[in-house]
Amino acid sequence: MLTSALFWQRKDTAGSEHVLVDASDGLYARGTALAVDPVPYTCRYELRTDPAWVTGFFDVVAEGAGWKRSIRLELAAGRWRATTAEQGDLDAVLSAAGHAGAGLPGTEDPDLLYGAFDVDLSGSPLTNTLPIRRLGLHHPAAGDTGVAHRVSVAWVLLPSLEIVQADQIYTALGEGRVRFATETFSADLAIDDDGFVIDYPGLAVRAGDPRPKRAD
Template sequence: MSLLPHSLFWQRKDTAGSEHTLLDATNGLYARGTALAVDPIPYTCRYELRTDPGWVTAHFDVATEGAGWARTLRLELAAGTWRATTAEQGNLDAVLSAAGHAGAGLPGLEDPDLLYGAFDVDLTGSPLTNTLPVRRLGLHRPAADGVGVAHRLNVAWVLLPSLEVVQADQIYTALGEGRVRFANETFSADLAIDEDGFVVDYPGLAERVGDPHPKRPS
């Protein structure tokens, strides 16, 4: 396993949890990370993410695990088409039901055609994946005429802990001065980002803590 030069750590605000990512952003993004949360049930999520040099997602490997269950997902984007490969052990539905929650969807992607035109993945509760459209669209360093312009995106949203992949409509708007507005049909938040486009503060979800990186990622 290759060593990676930079580290980011976020503390969750909405639930007990955190995310730690090791990354290299010198030619697109390569990242390996671990996310922990207790909602809706305690789980560990480990992922590996790679984009092309233009920050378009190329592959996303995710594994989730909790007491009595485990799931894996591999998402790949090639020639405009998304492909999902999944595996499952144990019974996550039973664990969720025992905890008083609704059952989980199956891991993976039911209809790849719904993701036509999608270039980004969005992992539930992960500030790292918000950086993908920010960098791909250059929203961290917008030109003067780009501030305030809304970009409507089709996104592959990976739900945790189930690893179900659903289509999501999202809007990103550069506000300037290190801020980007994220919105969907029911929610909006102004994200604070650093000069490289990585989230520093996501109101209501997570904030970055510790030394973000001894040297700039890019």
């Protein structure tokens, strides 16, 4: 039974995320994310890492009126495998709402993800914790504050569940702050002592407790 819970309220749209976690030996998490943009959807996911916080598998199901998609991402021997399923017509739903069509779930070339050890679910503060903990940025070593760490991630887009390779940069700033950046974006995340996001400017803020117990 998972006894620790985290809840975030979205700032950029009407939505929220609730996740149950066990961080005693790496991370095991089961979460639900809701949002109304670009179309209303519910996303449910299950995530497990190894003790070093390298992602082992990531199961995601996204569903809305008239459509449902799922993916399972597994990492073994440095290579990713993606299994997908789709029901209904998300493209038609997006088009009716005045949005461009969605890409297919998954990725056409998993080899593009080679060298990625983390997943990043769009709109989810939970997945920012993966590189933060894997790199030890919640408690940076002497001399590591201000050092930028470039990582490659498997970026899972919502609601399409398309998987894209993305380069990201994480920098420990000290005093419970980590800078998250891409080539075109930067935000200073407030984190708790366990590396879980408290406040992601412009995206989400955490509410409620209890927080996960520290598991260094």
